[in-house]
Amino acid sequence: MTSKSERFVYEDGTALAAAAAARLITEISDAQNARGTAHVVLTGGSNGGALLKAVAASPARDTVDWSRVDLWWGDERFLPAGDGERNEVQAHEYLLGALPLEPERVHVAAASDAGLDLDAAAAAYASELAAAFGDGPTAFDVLLLGVGPDGHVASLFPGHPGYAVTEGTAIAVRESPKPPPERISLTLGAIRAARQVWLLAGGEGKADAVAGALGGQDLPAGAVHGTGRTLWLLDRAAASKL
Numbered sequence: 001m002t003s004k005s006e007r008f009v010y011e012d013g014t015a016l017a018a019a020a021a022a023r024l025i026t027e028i029s030d031a032q033n034a035r036g037t038a039h040v041v042l043t044g045g046s047n048g049g050a051l052l053k054a055v056a057a058s059p060a061r062d063t064v065d066w067s068r069v070d071l072w073w074g075d076e077r078f079l080p081a082g083d084g085e086r087n088e089v090q091a092h093e094y095l096l097g098a099l100p101l102e103p104e105r106v107h108v109a110a111a112s113d114a115g116l117d118l119d120a121a122a123a124a125y126a127s128e129l130a131a132a133f134g135d136g137p138t139a140f141d142v143l144l145l146g147v148g149p150d151g152h153v154a155s156l157f158p159g160h161p162g163y164a165v166t167e168g169t170a171i172a173v174r175e176s177p178k179p180p181p182e183r184i185s186l187t188l189g190a191i192r193a194a195r196q197v198w199l200l201a202g203g204e205g206k207a208d209a210v211a212g213a214l215g216g217q218d219l220p221a222g223a224v225h226g227t228g229r230t231l232w233l234l235d236r237a238a239a240s241k242l
């Protein structure tokens with residue numbers, strides 16, 4: 001089942017981050033109320049990071065029972081543990097380090113110096129997803145995605161092999177057009193199994209990708225949707241060509 005895209009346009013990047021943070025806190029509480037826990041997929045990139053910082057600063061932050069939140073990543077850079085370019089390292093810096101999370105519910109993809117090669121690390125992430133969701137769909141409650149200027153999401157890039165993968169939940173990505181070259185990414189199928197998919201795009205540099213994706217161009221950003229809702233959370237600059 002797919003959902004129609006809903007667009008929300010905010011004045012600027014600061015308002016976008018604040019609004020997305022407020023929405024995320026509410027959605028996590030709603031998910032916990034309905035199902036006892038919440039599965040949230042975080043994204044790398046500047047808009048994803050700004051959202052995490054806004055959650056950290058929110059007075060409503062501690063209304064969430066963070067001990068009942070499972071965190072995942074839409075993609076991760078295959079770099080040594082602790083490398084500042086890793087999405088999880090940035091997420092811990094921006095927000096996670098301040099939260100009473102259950103460590104076993106923070107699902108970090110293997111670092112490049114953990115003893116697994118890239119393919120094994122991607123397979124290990126897929127196994128962790130299977131352990132959480134069984135043979136069923138990866139029904140994350142909220143899946144966050146930054147949008148690249150070329151219309152990529154997670155580490156699925158236009159015209160790149162990963163975008164065409166139709167099997168499995170997590171894949172190895174090589175020769176990424178966006179550095180670093182080696183990454184682990186959720187597949188399109190894993191993304192589409194989420195209840196809600198939120199695409200975050202701010203700034204003039206995203207205007208073409210946003211207009212292209214919402215205008216029917218064959219771009220990863222235009223190919224993702226949630227089973228319940230698909231939200232485009234934009235600032236005016238990113239929405240300027242709609």
Ligand SMILES: O=C(O)[C@H](O)[C@@H](O)[C@H](O)[C@H](O)COP(=O)(O)O
Nearest residue numbers: 044045046047146147148153154
């Ligand atoms: O690991 C990554 O690089 C991200 O997950 C990537 O998908 C990012 O979200 C987009 O490239 C947008 O990044 P910006 O918001 O910084 O443009």
